[in-house]
Amino acid sequence: MPSYSADLTARDLAVVWHPCTQMHDHETLPMLPIARAEGAWLYGHDGRRWLDAVSSWWTCLLGHRHPRIVEALKDQLDRIDHVMLAGFTHEPAIELAEELVRIAPRPQAHDASPLTRVFYADNGSSAIEVALKLSFHYWRNHGRGERTRFVALTGGYHGETLGALSVTDVALYRATYAPLLLEPVFAPSPDAYERAPGESAADCAQRALHALREILQRQAHELCAVIVEPLVQCAGGMRMHDASYLTGLRALCDEFDVHLIADEIAVGFGRTGTLFACEQGGIAPDLLCLSKGLTGGTLPLSAVLTTADVYAAFYAEYASGKAFLHSHSYTGNPIACRAALATLSVLREEPVLERNRALAAHLDARLAPLAGHPHVAEVRRTGLIAAVELVRDKATREAFPSSERRGLRVYRHGLERGAVLRPLGNVVYFMPPYCITPEEIDFMVEVAVEGIERAVG
Numbered sequence: 136m137p138s139y140s141a142d143l144t145a146r147d148l149a150v151v152w153h154p155c156t157q158m159h160d161h162e163t164l165p166m167l168p169i170a171r172a173e174g175a176w177l178y179g180h181d182g183r184r185w186l187d188a189v190s191s192w193w194t195c196l197l198g199h200r201h202p203r204i205v206e207a208l209k210d211q212l213d214r215i216d217h218v219m220l221a222g223f224t225h226e227p228a229i230e231l232a233e234e235l236v237r238i239a240p241r242p243q244a245h246d247a248s249p250l251t252r253v254f255y256a257d258n259g260s261s262a263i264e265v266a267l268k269l270s271f272h273y274w275r276n277h278g279r280g281e282r283t284r285f286v287a288l289t290g291g292y293h294g295e296t297l298g299a300l301s302v303t304d305v306a307l308y309r310a311t312y313a314p315l316l317l318e319p320v321f322a323p324s325p326d327a328y329e330r331a332p333g334e335s336a337a338d339c340a341q342r343a344l345h346a347l348r349e350i351l352q353r354q355a356h357e358l359c360a361v362i363v364e365p366l367v368q369c370a371g372g373m374r375m376h377d378a379s380y381l382t383g384l385r386a387l388c389d390e391f392d393v394h395l396i397a398d399e400i401a402v403g404f405g406r407t408g409t410l411f412a413c414e415q416g417g418i419a420p421d422l423l424c425l426s427k428g429l430t431g432g433t434l435p436l437s438a439v440l441t442t443a444d445v446y447a448a449f450y451a452e453y454a455s456g457k458a459f460l461h462s463h464s465y466t467g468n469p470i471a472c473r474a475a476l477a478t479l480s481v482l483r484e485e486p487v488l489e490r491n492r493a494l495a496a497h498l499d500a501r502l503a504p505l506a507g508h509p510h511v512a513e514v515r516r517t518g519l520i521a522a523v524e525l526v527r528d529k530a531t532r533e534a535f536p537s538s539e540r541r542g543l544r545v546y547r548h549g550l551e552r553g554a555v556l557r558p559l560g561n562v563v564y565f566m567p568p569y570c571i572t573p574e575e576i577d578f579m580v581e582v583a584v585e586g587i588e589r590a591v592g
């Protein structure tokens with residue numbers, strides 16, 4: 136008799152096409168039905184459970200089914216389900232915009248404009264599309280329609296829709312679709328993993344800024360914006376850089392008069408140790424994209440914050456044709472906004488960042504022994520993101536060929552042992568929900584270490 140769980144798997148594989156998956160893999164790779172989720176754990180129908188070490192694709196910030204979010208959602212369902220946000224508004228959208236503006240990273244220069252305006256969309260990629268279009272359209276409304284290009288960083292990731300994919304530099308996702316995409320100018324990443332012998336992370340940042348300056352000197356007249364994932368390039372392999380890059384980047388964007396778009400979709404809301412990663416560089420962008428953790432992993436929602444200056448470029452008589460007519464059906468959905476408000480209230484009222492610092496220190500201690508492993512080139516961490524870079528040769532940092540799928544072996548082992556570790560290529564990483572306990576961290580690292588042993592052996 137097949138179990139109920141096996142039955143669900145068979146039904147799934149007959150009709151569902153899964154994201155970011157070669158479906159053929161599931162001829163041997165388990166497809167696990169989840170019945171229930173709570174805190175840091177996912178529970179199957181058959182009594183098994185898995186520690187969600189990747190926060191369900193980095194969304195589930197505080198842990199699954201946080202009581203304050205669940206309560207807010209139930210309450211909201213008795214009020215308004217949805218109303219289009221054109222011509223109508225509601226308390227959740229207003230309150231959330233007020234709160235986002237209140238907590239947004241502040242510019243240091245006193246003449247710089249703060250982020251005071253919120254445009255909603257409904258997922259991360261859509262937020263990127265909005266930011267790219269807003270920047271282009273801003274210049275066009277200022278009579279600078281020849282500014283049509285963006286600067287993106289090597290190794291960056293901004294989503295899968297065509298605009299977002301255009302400014303993404305992860306070949307696995309981009310290469311196939313390249314003929315359909317915009318052609319950004321790629322500037323070198325400040326990625327500290329790529330530093331030369333003897334170079335510090337800060338040196339590496341300065342070198343990347345120097346290269347960016349050359350691009351801006353040559354091409355600023357045709358550029359709209361530079362887009363960056365502040366502090367950690369996540370999907371590109373949890374590659375981390377020095378905060379001085381952000382400070383220098385802001386200064387260059389000001390000097391050459393191009394927008395700065397900060398994509399904090401993955402790193403926002405305390406993940407890097409500050410509420411927003413931009414704070415560590417002491418900067419505010421012109422456009423800030425937020426999603427993923429915004430609703431604590433309950434509902435899709437995104438927001439683009441921008442300045443009074445950007446807003447003003449669109450504000451005119453209708454006949455001027457300057458309006459930003461972009462829309463998504465579920466823009467500013469009230470239920471999603473309530474989930475976000477509940478998430479932000481937890482971040483405001485509980486000592487989340489302090490607790491995360493203690494958890495990060497614990498994680499460092501547990502991961503430290505891995506640094507000496509003959510197939511580990513680097514163990515790195517920023518806030519509550521830690522990554523272990525597996526290589527074939529420690530001395531030369533020669534990578535394992537991607538065809539060997541070493542990371543997949545770690546993933547398989549994790550599933551057998553009860554932890555969701557979903558490596559990015561040869562990078563095993565940890566991005567747990569903030570509710571994780573030190574004991575759960577011990578378990579997570581123990582399973583990862585075993586998985587790494589098997590994967591590289």
Ligand SMILES: *Cc1c(COP(=O)(O)O)cnc(C)c1O
Pocket residue numbers: 258259260261263292293294295364369370398399400401402426427
């Ligand atoms: C996930 C991600 C996106 C895309 O968000 P989706 O909701 O998956 O479309 C964009 N940028 C970054 C940095 C991300 O991590």
